[in-house]
Structures are given as C-alpha cells and as structure tokens.
Amino acid sequence: MSNDISLSKAPAGAAAAEPAGETLLEVSGLTKYFPVMGGFPFKRQVGSVQAVDGIDLAVRAGESFGLVGESGCGKSTTGRLITRLMEPTAGTISYRGQDISHADRKALAPIRSEIQMIFQDPYSSLNPRQTVGTIIGGPMEINGINPPGGREKRVRELLETVGLNPEHYNRFPHEFSGGQRQRIGVARALALEPKLIVADEPVSALDVSIQAQVVNLLQQVQRELGIAFLFIAHDLAIVRHFSQRVAVMYLGKIVEVGDRDSIYQRPRHPYTHALLSAVPEVELEGEERERERIRLAGDVPSPINPPSGCRFRTRCWKAQDKCAAEEPPLIHLGGPDEGHLTACHFPEEPTIAARGEDIVLDPALAAIEDVAERPE
C-alpha cells in the first residue's frame, strides 16, 4: 500500500466546491437529552442524560473542525445529531442555510448524500455479508447514481483512491486488516462526493503505525477534494494535527473554541489547561520545555445530574460561588484570534508554560507528594 495515493481519478467537480470560508454547517443551541426510565410497575421518565446541552458551532466549506473531549462529553452524540442519525431535542442544525434539525426522510435524502460519516470501529461498521464492492457501491445504488462507466468502475477508482487494490472488489470485510477496513469506510464515505464528512474517532481503534496511514489518507482527501471535516477524537495531538479549528467539550457543553494555535498555545479555560497538561508527550532532546502540571481529582461527573452553573466547577481549582450560581457564557476574552471563545468566569493566563507551583487536586497524589517534599 503506497502512501502516495493518486487522487487524479477522483471526480472533477468535487474539488471545485464553494470557496473555502463559506459556512457549510451551522449548529445553534443543539441539545440532546436521552430519557432515563425507572419506577415500578410502570416505567416512567425519572430523569435525562444531558448528553449535549446547547452547543453552537459552524463548519466552513473545506475546513477541518476538530471536536475534542473526554468520554461522555457528548462529542459523538453531536456527530450523530449533525448527520441526523438522531433527532435533536432542541436547537437547530442548518446545512447551507437549510434547516435540517427536524427534516423528515424525504427532505433529508438529498442532504444525506452530502454529509457522510466515518465510524470509529472498522469491524462493526462494515456488513460482514456484503462484498467490498457492494458496501462501497451501496450509497450510489440507494441514491440512484449512475456514474459514467458504471458503478463498478467508480468503486474500483475509489478503492484506488484510498490505497486499496481495485482487484479486491469481490472480497469480504473479514479478509482485510483493521487499517484496510477503515480505508473501506473512507471509500464508502467518498462514494457520493460529499461536502462534509463527520469522522467519529476514525483512528482510535487502530494501531499507532496504522493510525498514521489513515490520518494521512484523510488529510489528503480533505486537501485535494476540498471536503470539510468534523473530526471527533479524544486524542489531542491527532486533533491538533488534523484540524484548523478546534472546540473542546466537557459534559455536553463547548467550553472553549478557537483556531488551532490559539487553543493549543494560548488556552484560557482551566479544563483546556488540564487536558493539555495531561497529554503524555514524548519530549525530544533540546525541547524539554517546562509544561505546567495539573492533576485533577476524580472523574467526569454524571451527565444525568450535571453540576449547576459551570459544569467544570466541581473539578476546577479556581471555582468560586459565582461558578455554581451562574453559567459562564461562551465569549471572546481578548487576544489576537477573534474566533477564540471561552466559557469561564475566572479564565487562566493564555500560556501553557509551567507555573510556580503544580496544581495537584488528586488527594492521593497530593498526600504522597506532600510527604515526599517535606524535609526530614
């Protein structure tokens, strides 16, 4: 499998999408609550999982927008809402000016072909009973698209585009390795020449060396075909590598959004600081830069009963009464990047350099480290 995949056979027209910068997808106040049922003998709703709670974001044509956060923060739900695999509880999703938040099957049909999805698990997202040809050709068949030269020819082209052998047309998914299966998933997403691809943790199930192959492939697809990406992942380094703009989510809310450099070099939200400082990083010779060290206590709280006000306040070292009473708005706090918004009452300094004293909130760590530091 070569890394220099030729995209010359890709369809013309896809590359000539609208000029980059125009807003393709706009989401405002997007909310999804899942009901929690309980009670006996008659089940009724006793609460709700507030998976996504009022998020705003915009993806421009041709750009890659990264959505990063820990498990349970609602990033995958957001992806599924945008592809309308789920119905939002509230809020609007508009695709090129058209409101699709509650559109029905019929109204969605033409839009579904423009928004495609790549799933996390390359094992469960391919039908084991279909050949690769059927899997990749399926979307074209459903949408009644007959490319010149026939569907089979187009599928073979797509296989070549994603770095697979076109002769594997008649093989079944189990004959491929994880990385190759993910390439099949990418080919299927490309089949309809989409304008936007929602990639939900596309590489996290793969081995490190294979991850890089798929990341490079996606990057090539994004650049050369001008497809916009909503790239959902928990790995901060991969999101930074892939996305021009990044949003950080925590418990169903976007806590900070901005340009890549702005978020990674000048974060303002304490949670972004904590996330960045927690990434285990290989430091090469000569760049042993002192990074700040922040160790939070405990895990993410349950989204069934999220904290009032700012949701991060229960794990935040700067939390005050105001944080519990008032939810911080997502606003611009100064700095060169106009689009850098932060939702925090008491933002941090815009730097990731080490501070005078580490922030260690974990009781066990703090206890051990206190003993170690105390003079005999």
Added chain:
Amino acid sequence: MTTLTKPVEDAAPAASGAFLSVRDLYVRFSTEDGIVKAVDGLSFDLERGKTLGIVGESGSGKSVTNLTVLGLHNPRTTEVAGEIVLDGQELTGASNRTLEKLRGDKMAMIFQDSLTALSPYYTVGRQIAEPYVKHRGVSKREGRARAIEMLEKVGIPQPKLRVDDYPHQFSGGMRQRAMIAMALVCNPDLLIADEPTTALDVTVQAQILDLLKDLQQEFGSAIILITHDLGVVSNIADDLLVMYAGKAVERGSVRQLINEPQHPYTWGLLGSMPRLMSDVTEQLTPIPGAPPSLLAPPPGCSFHTRCGFTDLVGGGRCSAERPVLPEGRGSACHLTDEQKRSVFIETIQPRLG
C-alpha cells in the same frame, strides 16, 4: 532460510543485579490454524525499584510475555521454553503451587480492563483483602482494615464506606485505582501493569500514571509497564524495550531510545505519532503495510517486509539472516551503527520536528 544467529550460549546466567531475568523466552500456542510464535527468543533484565517499559503494537507479544512470567498462560495449549528467574527462583517449570504462592504476594498484575478484571460478585474491599488474607494469614477483619488503608492510599474518597461497594458502583478511574490497591496490597516486589491506562480518559490517565510513579517510590516495587503509547512510557519508565512480532527489536534507556533511536521500527513509531509540539505542516510518516502474521513470520528480520532501509544493508541479508539484539543498549538490525546514526540524523530527525 532463517539462520538463528543467537545460539544457546547467549543464555548466560542472569546479571547479578537483576531481580527479574528473562532469558531466551519462547512462547508458542497451538491453534487450529497452526502454531503461533507469540514470543520468539526474548531476553531482558529488570532491577529492583526500576521501571521497564515494553512498547509494541497489538500482537507483538508484549502481553503474552508477562502472562507467562506470572504463569497465567493455558498450560495445555502453550509451549514455553527459556528461563524466567525471579529473585533467584526459576519460574518456567515451576509448579502451580509455587506460582500461586508468588502471585499476589511477590508479583502482581494490573490489567487493562478493570471491569472484566474485577469480579462483579464480590465487594471491592473483599477482593483487595483476599490476597492479603491468603498470603499473610491474617483474619478477615485485619484484611478489611488493610483494604481500607489501601483504598485511602490510592485516593478513593470515603474509603470506609466505599470498601463495601461492588465494582459497578465505581467509575472507570476508581476501578483502576482499586486494581492498583489490589496489586499493591502485599507489597509486591514485581508489578506488571498491562496497558493500565488505555481505557481511561487523558486527565484520569495522568492521575493514575503519577500515582503509580509515586507509589513505586514508596513501595520500591519493580514495574513492567506494557503499552502501545511511547508518550506514556517516556514519562514513567527508566528503560524501554521495543517489541515487534514476538521479538525485542531495540533496548535502551528512555533518553537513548527517544533521542537516538536505532531501529527502523522505532523510527516508524516515532514518525507515526503526532505530538503536541510537532510541526502541523509536516505529514506523518507511517510504517507501510501491516504487522505480519505470527503463524508464519517472515524469515530473517521480521520487520524487513515493512522496512525502507533494506537496500542499505544489501545482499538480501535482511530476508535471510535474523539480526541479533545485543545485551544492553542496542537494536536488532543489520544496519551498521554508523548507518543507523546517519540515517536517523539525516532523514528521520528532521521529520519529527
């Protein structure tokens, strides 16, 4: 075809300082498809109080090695050859009784998936106390007190109450802490942590890794940390062993391995990984192809099918002759030391930027 240039004389007696010494370990499983050579001639040493990181992709044999050290492999389908010496005691041929006495006491393991590694049927406290009661012969009450003490040490809030909880009542991070408590309850000399943080979120992962590091200082255990993430080991380990297709391909201290890696596979791993500080305009340099099947590993150097530097060696040596991993710092590769250095400095290092 394959010349095993590492004959038996290499199985020298363990270095005197080593607390755990593995020599020429071979592990083979018989399956319906044939014999899987999961570990193929592996040797390493570990000193007391040190941390050894074992890095490799799935199927590289890193987990199997450590299950074999603990004697947790299935003896009916597994063939083990070689030497595993723990503190002067030979473990390869040891009886189940001997191993049972050691497991949980002198050596303990932290598993990757805490939900399946803990029994849903017993309380967390009881599971933590069990090895302590068994190995130290103390009463159940003393065991419970010890469990509370351990829970407090690993940072579970309200340990007196939580000791009676069942695993499902704990969050993922807390379960992993409970597993650490269980592993450390008898003060083991050897702790094997198999991907202890892979299933956890980044912020929790950082807490758990720091906790392991701090507890090691307190308990003085030797740790083997198995992971696929070079970032994780580079912050916690003293020495690293890189494994590929059942063999160790490179060995050295963390600094040496990160700053002057010698094996093309290690270069590939470093180039595949985006870092928070790397240049975003620089493309990743993945390793082409996929790891080989262990049913029929390629002859010679098992990495030669994916290696971009076989031409530098020439003469088809890479596909015919298996390279030797020298003792101490070194790599199992036919490139000369001079070539390794110049290739790394000229072509690999600039890309890591």
